[in-house]
Amino acid sequence: MISIKDLYKSYDGNEVLHGVSLDVAPGELMVLIGPSGCGKSTLLKCINRMVNFDSGTIHVGGRDVRQYREEVLRRGIGYCIQEVGLFPHMSVYENIATVPRLLKWPEPKIRERAAELTGIGGLPAGYLTKYPRQLSGGEAQRVGVLRALASDPPVLLMDEPFGAVDPLNREKLQKEFLRIQTELKKTVIFVTHDVDEAILLADRITLMDKGKVVAIDKPVGLEALLDDGFVGGFLGLEYPLRLLKRYEVGELELCDVDEGALDKDAGAVQISPETTLKDLLSMMIRSDKDYIQVRKPDGRYCRMGLEDIKWLLHYAKR
Amino acid sequence: MAPALCEEMRKAQIAIMLLLLAFSVFGFGYVEGLYLKFAPQRAKIVERTPFFVLALQHLAIALVPTALALAVALLTGCALHLAANDELKSLFISASSLGETFPSVAIIALSVPLLGYGNLPCMLALFIYALLPVLRNTITGLSQVQKGVTEAAKGMGMNDLQRLLKIELPLAAPIIAAGLKVALIINISAATLGASVGAGGLGVTIISGIRTYDTLLVIKGTLPVLLMALIADALLAPVSRKLD
Numbered sequence: 001m002i003s004i005k006d007l008y009k010s011y012d013g014n015e016v017l018h019g020v021s022l023d024v025a026p027g028e029l030m031v032l033i034g035p036s037g038c039g040k041s042t043l044l045k046c047i048n049r050m051v052n053f054d055s056g057t058i059h060v061g062g063r064d065v066r067q068y069r070e071e072v073l074r075r076g077i078g079y080c081i082q083e084v085g086l087f088p089h090m091s092v093y094e095n096i097a098t099v100p101r102l103l104k105w106p107e108p109k110i111r112e113r114a115a116e117l118t119g120i121g122g123l124p125a126g127y128l129t130k131y132p133r134q135l136s137g138g139e140a141q142r143v144g145v146l147r148a149l150a151s152d153p154p155v156l157l158m159d160e161p162f163g164a165v166d167p168l169n170r171e172k173l174q175k176e177f178l179r180i181q182t183e184l185k186k187t188v189i190f191v192t193h194d195v196d197e198a199i200l201l202a203d204r205i206t207l208m209d210k211g212k213v214v215a216i217d218k219p220v221g222l223e224a225l226l227d228d229g230f231v232g233g234f235l236g237l238e239y240p241l242r243l244l245k246r247y248e249v250g251e252l253e254l255c256d257v258d259e260g261a262l263d264k265d266a267g268a269v270q271i272s273p274e275t276t277l278k279d280l281l282s283m284m285i286r287s288d289k290d291y292i293q294v295r296k297p298d299g300r301y302c303r304m305g306l307e308d309i310k311w312l313l314h315y316a317k318r
Numbered sequence: 319m320a321p322a323l324c325e326e327m328r329k330a331q332i333a334i335m336l337l338l339l340a341f342s343v344f345g346f347g348y349v350e351g352l353y354l355k356f357a358p359q360r361a362k363i364v365e366r367t368p369f370f371v372l373a374l375q376h377l378a379i380a381l382v383p384t385a386l387a388l389a390v391a392l393l394t395g396c397a398l399h400l401a402a403n404d405e406l407k408s409l410f411i412s413a414s415s416l417g418e419t420f421p422s423v424a425i426i427a428l429s430v431p432l433l434g435y436g437n438l439p440c441m442l443a444l445f446i447y448a449l450l451p452v453l454r455n456t457i458t459g460l461s462q463v464q465k466g467v468t469e470a471a472k473g474m475g476m477n478d479l480q481r482l483l484k485i486e487l488p489l490a491a492p493i494i495a496a497g498l499k500v501a502l503i504i505n506i507s508a509a510t511l512g513a514s515v516g517a518g519g520l521g522v523t524i525i526s527g528i529r530t531y532d533t534l535l536v537i538k539g540t541l542p543v544l545l546m547a548l549i550a551d552a553l554l555a556p557v558s559r560k561l562d
Contacts, residue, residue, distance in 0.1 A: 086467075099474050
């Protein structure tokens with residue numbers, strides 16, 4: 001869906017992008033991550049030509065982005081930034097209607113779409129008449145995402161969209177966005193410097209440093225590269241532990257054990273679908289055994305050791 | 319609730335001031351009559367132009383240059399903004415600050431050799447005087463729009479003109495209105511100076527009062543000017559108050 005080849009960009013002699021190539025499949029959520037100044041934001045902005053690159057090519061949907069007029073290109077790509085940038089003098093509805101109006105949609109169709117979007121984003125319909133100053137930070141960012149989705153573009157560019165939101169709300173927004181994404185299957189490029197965010201959201205992660213791509217892999221795959229000095233330093237050697245947080249019991253297939261086969265003395269911990277592998281490991285550390293027994297949401301029992309958790313981490317699909 | 323109450327009070331205020339203005343223009347004769355009972359030895363002044371005509375002239379001399387200045391300042395400010403040349407912008411801002419330190423009497427006096435006596439030199443001076451604050455506020459107002467807002471507008475595919483008209487100008491409006499308010503109030507009072515170069519307006523009455531040591535006549539000319547300025551202030555208050 002998005003194909004970037006050999007991209008170079010420099011500002012006043014400083015090379016920001018040094019031969020970056022990247023392919024993103026349709027419906028894939030690709031996270032760009034790296035230390036500040038690594039060129040991840042610049043790369044993102046080259047795609048909708050907010051930044052003009054020096055050489056290389058970018059194709060979106062099979063078409064060179066330089067064939068479009070800038071404005072026309074941008075109207076076809078959702079764009080979401082950390083500052084949100086809601087227009088303060090316009091209501092939430094008018095904000096959402098921005099791109100559809102630029103695309104000259106008839107007003108009834110826009111109204112219908114706005115109602116649909118509030119449903120998708122879990123906002124009460126009354127919010128459409130509110131003004132940005134009446135929204136909390138998290139709500140504003142939610143509207144920002146909905147505004148980017150307004151004309152139903154196949155591609156979404158997100159530049160640290162949840163970076164300015166407090167940690168508690170951030171996690172809520174991330175989970176919500178993930179739900180929206182599994183439903184809508186957009187092709188998303190998502191810039192962040194937050195490793196946990198990358199692990200939670202990404203189908204694949206592109207790790208960048210000094211204008212170059214260091215690694216592209218699934219979150220689990222990056223674990224194998226931790227011996228590399230830069231990768232280990234940036235992702236942190238506790239990366240595998242962070243990785244465990246990505247997987248919730250509700251999405252995994254845990255083994256079944258008959259109630260009779262359980263160790264009677266140890267008892268079983270009730271878990272919910274939101275319990276993560278990290279929680280399971282924590283429980284195991286807290287108990288003085290090398291396994292845990294849990295009662296799953298469906299009421300059945302399971303007994304797991306460290307090996308089982310590792311196996312789930314590596315072979316689980318989400 | 320409180321803003322609605324404020325709004326009601328502001329309307330009442332404007333209504334009262336309009337009534338007072340009407341009285342000071344048409345009904346001042348009663349005050350004069352009262353005064354004559356106690357101080358009969360007053361110099362006889364023949365009004366060549368009826369007082370209400372002077373008041374109308376005054377309004378025209380103050381308002382027309384301000385309106386023109388608003389139009390010119392908006393166009394220039396927008397053009398500068400679209401040109402996105404920061405050096406040029408700061409040049410205009412410092413030039414307009416410098417220009418405002420120039421006394422308005424001096425501008426009026428200097429434009430007489432060019433335009434002759436009458437309303438025109440006065441209006442030219444007032445035009446320049448209104449142009450400066452409005453232009454400066456247009457430039458600063460447009461450049462003070464939050465970076466995230468302009469970036470979002472650009473990223474969603476608005477071109478420069480759409481961004482200017484739909485986003486930047488509406489957001490800069492309160493700042494521009496604040497500049498316009500200053501210009502309007504200055505001009506309403508400065509228009510009295512025009513009488514010294516043969517322009518009409520309420521300055522004529524004030525100057526006759528000064529020449530004949532007639533305090534009442536000075537007050538007669540001043541009162542409507544004062545009320546006009548207050549009304550202009552109250553009328554533009556809601557637009558510029560949106561700032562906070």
